[in-house]
Amino acid sequence: xxxxxxxxxxxxxxxxxxxxxxxxxxxxxxxxxxxxxxxxxxxxxxxxxxxxxxxxxxxxxxxxxxxxxxxxxxxxxxxxxxxxxxxxxxxxxxxxxxxxxxxxxxxxxxxxxxxxxxxxxxxxxxxxxxxxxxxxxxxxxxxxxxxxxxxxxxxxxxxxxxxxxxxxxxxxxxxxxxxxxxxxxxxxxxxxxxxxxxxxxxxxxxxxxxxxxxxxxxxxxxxxxxxxxxxxxxxxxxxxxxxxxxxxxxxxxxxxxxxxxxxxxxxxxxxxxxxxxxxxxxxxx
Amino acid sequence: xxxxxxxxxxxxxxxxxxxxxxxxxxxxxxxxxxxxxxxxxxxxxxxxxxxxxxxxxxxxxxxxxxxxxxxxxxxxxxxxxxxxxxxxxxxxxxxxxxxxxxxxxxxxxxxxxxxxxxxxxxxxxxxxxxxxxxxxxxxxxxxxxxxxxxxxxxxxxxxxxxxxxxxxxxxxxxxxxxxxxxxxxxxxxxxxxxxxxxxxxxxxxxxxxxxxxxxxxxxxxxxxxxxxxxxxxxxxxxxxxxxxxxxxxxxxxxxxxxxxxxxxxxxxxxxxxxxxxxxxxxxxxxxxxxxxxxxxxxxxxxxxxxxxxxxxxxxxxxxxxxxx
Numbered sequence: 001x002x003x004x005x006x007x008x009x010x011x012x013x014x015x016x017x018x019x020x021x022x023x024x025x026x027x028x029x030x031x032x033x034x035x036x037x038x039x040x041x042x043x044x045x046x047x048x049x050x051x052x053x054x055x056x057x058x059x060x061x062x063x064x065x066x067x068x069x070x071x072x073x074x075x076x077x078x079x080x081x082x083x084x085x086x087x088x089x090x091x092x093x094x095x096x097x098x099x100x101x102x103x104x105x106x107x108x109x110x111x112x113x114x115x116x117x118x119x120x121x122x123x124x125x126x127x128x129x130x131x132x133x134x135x136x137x138x139x140x141x142x143x144x145x146x147x148x149x150x151x152x153x154x155x156x157x158x159x160x161x162x163x164x165x166x167x168x169x170x171x172x173x174x175x176x177x178x179x180x181x182x183x184x185x186x187x188x189x190x191x192x193x194x195x196x197x198x199x200x201x202x203x204x205x206x207x208x209x210x211x212x213x214x215x216x217x218x219x220x221x222x223x224x225x226x227x228x229x230x231x232x233x234x235x236x237x238x239x240x241x242x243x244x245x246x247x248x249x250x251x252x253x254x255x256x257x258x259x260x261x262x263x264x265x266x267x268x269x270x271x272x273x274x275x276x277x278x279x280x281x282x283x284x285x
Numbered sequence: 286x287x288x289x290x291x292x293x294x295x296x297x298x299x300x301x302x303x304x305x306x307x308x309x310x311x312x313x314x315x316x317x318x319x320x321x322x323x324x325x326x327x328x329x330x331x332x333x334x335x336x337x338x339x340x341x342x343x344x345x346x347x348x349x350x351x352x353x354x355x356x357x358x359x360x361x362x363x364x365x366x367x368x369x370x371x372x373x374x375x376x377x378x379x380x381x382x383x384x385x386x387x388x389x390x391x392x393x394x395x396x397x398x399x400x401x402x403x404x405x406x407x408x409x410x411x412x413x414x415x416x417x418x419x420x421x422x423x424x425x426x427x428x429x430x431x432x433x434x435x436x437x438x439x440x441x442x443x444x445x446x447x448x449x450x451x452x453x454x455x456x457x458x459x460x461x462x463x464x465x466x467x468x469x470x471x472x473x474x475x476x477x478x479x480x481x482x483x484x485x486x487x488x489x490x491x492x493x494x495x496x497x498x499x500x501x502x503x504x505x506x507x508x509x510x511x512x513x514x515x516x517x518x519x520x521x522x523x524x525x526x527x528x529x530x531x532x533x534x535x536x537x538x539x540x541x542x543x544x545x546x547x548x549x550x551x552x553x554x555x556x557x558x559x560x561x562x563x564x565x566x567x568x569x570x571x572x573x574x575x576x577x578x579x580x581x582x583x584x585x586x587x588x589x590x591x592x593x594x595x596x597x598x599x600x601x602x603x604x605x606x607x608x609x
Contacts, residue, residue: 061579064553074516074545079524114524131321131331131537135526157526158546158583169583170491170543195582220523231513233552237560238574 023147023180025107028092028215029207036205040087043163047244049260050253058166058196059259063241065165068226068234077220079114081159082137083174086187086205088113090215107142107149115218120151127154134170149178161191161201169195183209199262249282313355318363321538325480326455328367329532332356334383338484338532340477341368342455346395348375348414349475349484349532351387360387361394371396374454376461377418377441378486378534379469380425380433380501388439392416412442417452419463420444421471425501433501464488464511468495470502472511476518484532485515489544491536494577494584494596495551497603505555505603512548519544550580558600568601 033040049062069075080088089112096106107120118137127139138153153174161168172193179186185207192200228234248258254276263269311333318332320339330337330352337360338349346368352360364372372395377385395414418441425433426440450461457479464472468487475484487496488511497503519529519541531539557576566574577585577593585593 055582057579057582064579069549074525074541077524078542079526116524129319129321131319131329133530133538133540134543136524136542157542167579171583231509231548231552233549233556235553235556237557238576 022144023149025093025149025178025180025185026095027209028090028211028213029185030090030210030213031088032206032208034206036087036203039162040205045247045250046164046241047247047258048162048164049166049264050258051265052161052166052260053197053199053201053262053265054161054166054260055196055198058161060238061167061196062165063244064235064238066234066236066241071226071234072228073222073224076222076225077114079116079136080111081156081168082116082118082140082153083156083168083172083189083191083203084160084163085111085113085116085118085137086189086203090210090213091207092213092215110215112215113218114220120149127152138174140176147180151176151178161196167196169193171195172197185209199265245279246282249279252278252281255279311353311355313353316356316359318356318359320363320366323480323482323530323532323538325477325482326457327477327480327482327530327532329538330360330363332359334386335378335381335487335534336484336532336536338475338482339364339367340455340457340459340480341370343370344398344455345370345373347452347454347459348372348391350378350384350486350534351375351391353383353386354388354390357387357390357394360391372414373398374452375414375416376473376475376484377416377422378474378484378488379472380422381469381487381498382433384486384534385422385426385435385439388416388441389436392438392442415443416441417443417445417450417461419471419473420446421469421502425471462514464507464514466502466504466507467511468503468508469498474511474515474518481520481528482530482532483515483518485534487534488512489515489531489533489539489547491533491539491543491547492584493535493586493591494580494593496591497596497599499599499602503599503603505551505600509548509551509555512544512551515544516541516548550584554580555600555604558597559604562601562604568598571601572597 031040038044049059092110094108095104096108097104104122106122109118116137118140120140120142122142127141132155134155134157136157138156140151140153142149142151156170156172156174158170159168160166168191172191175190177188187205189203190200191197248255254273256276257264257273313333316333318330321329321331323329326340326342328339330339332352333356334352335350337352340347346364372391375388375391392413397412397415423441423444425431426435428434448463452459457477460476461473462476464474472486472488474486474488495508497505497508521528521541525542526540529540531544533539554577558571561571561574572594577597581593
């Protein structure tokens with residue numbers, strides 16, 4: 001009888017171990033700046049669409065985009081969407097478990113930049129109906145695939161692929177992988193956007209576990225920075241955005257390549273690149 | 286994937302509805318009415334045709350728009366999952382049949398405040414819920430003939446002129462705010478002040494380009510002014526999200542972030558076409574220049590009653606005629 005009792009306890013322990021994650025994601029993580037530094041702090045240059053599988057509509061959107069848009073009060077505090085969040089600052093991940101069963105209900109994330117938080121539901125709940133609210137962080141469900149946490153996010157608000165006007169639509173579905181290697185975390189984001197991308201766009205960001213990390217608050221208050229007539233939206237009319245020429249000229253990149261597209265993601269594009277005319281260098285003021 | 290199905294269903298709705306937003310030749314038998322709690326006392330009903338906004342509380346039920354008449358039983362059944370109280374008020378946001386088609390049966394399913402409080406032998410008590418709308422809606426529905434002529438039982442019973450009509454119901458102030466010459470000439474948005482929800486009618490949708498019904502007094506400038514009014518009324522929690530919720534005429538539940546994207550689209554396309562009009566370009570030249578290219582994946586259509594071409598044409602004519 002005593003042996004049976006211990007066998008039962010062992011079985012429960014085994015089942016619990018098998019049903020829970022093999023990797024503990026909970027913790028605080030500091031961003032590293034050794035990958036895609038321009039994207040992670042200063043931001044991309046106007047007219048740099050290299051390596052983005054964008055379509056003609058997305059390109060037109062980006063060409064019309066004017067950074068002055070961000071001076072409008074209703075745009076100043078807009079938070080980054082979940083597929084762009086990994087580009088910024090530090091994060092904290094913590095578990096939510098059912099008190100009695102200790103089953104994992106969700107992972108929660110706090111992002112130091114813009115103070116956003118997202119939930120990744122791990123309890124098998126369905127995604128909301130199509131007509132439910134879309135948010136910047138979307139609705140996420142996750143499951144463990146071996147030692148990789150895989151996440152599917154729907155119900156996203158319209159966002160951006162890059163901070164230079166390349167849009168990401170509210171119809172996109174974002175898939176993510178969280179991969180832990182020792183104290184390093186790699187966060188893989190795969191964006192499927194039927195509206196603005198011709199192929200999935202994949203981006204990775206790296207973090208280092210930092211147990212003592214303290215994150216600051218991120219207050220944001222909208223104010224009128226530039227007085228404009230009500231209802232004015234800064235943008236460039238077609239063919240008038242003179243800033244588009246700067247990026248290819250500054251780096252000697254063919255204009256066609258700077259305009260991006262799926263072709264520019266692949267190594268063999270380097271061969272084509274050599275055949276394309278380079279723009280004249282920028283004139284110095 | 287489910288979103289695509291939803292959008293397809295919407296596209297079929299508008300195609301079937303045709304220019305007159307009529308309910309003829311539509312199969313409503315398989316339509317389900319879904320109830321989505323919004324916040325406070327407000328819910329959104331999604332089915333076929335325009336979304337319905339429901340506010341429910343101790344005083345009864347307040348509706349914004351009525352979809353189509355053949356859906357009335359299903360709509361009432363959906364409302365009964367929220368409240369057993371009488372339907373007291375209906376607001377028509379505009380005259381189109383996909384928003385007013387259910388006026389008559391839903392009015393009959395309810396009773397006015399007076400009707401609810403007095404004995405049944407008084408004639409008024411059997412007259413059903415009160416239908417509130419801008420005067421221009423009644424003018425169109427009560428016309429002897431025309432695309433919007435309707436039976437008197439479907440007409441608004443309580444019209445207003447000027448900027449606004451206010452009602453206090455279920456413990457909250459409700460503003461019915463007229464937006465002149467926008468989607469039509471009889472548009473209203475409805476702001477539930479305590480619940481903090483705006484019901485926009487077709488002044489804001491997530492599924493298509495702005496429908497500027499020039500024949501019914503709409504204009505691009507009025508449409509943009511309406512979107513600006515919605516933006517000005519919303520107060521978000523943080524990051525331009527949350528706070529005031531927005532029930533669109535068609536599509537999903539929204540908040541400020543969604544409305545400013547839609548307003549941005551409307552203004553940018555207006556500016557482009559205005560520039561082309563200023564250069565003397567013809568309508569065909571404007572269409573060929575693709576002024577909507579960047580927004581077509583979101584709102585464009587080559588089929589149905591409101592194609593991208595028709596939108597461009599409406600904006601062009603609206604600006605060319607300098608309609609306000």
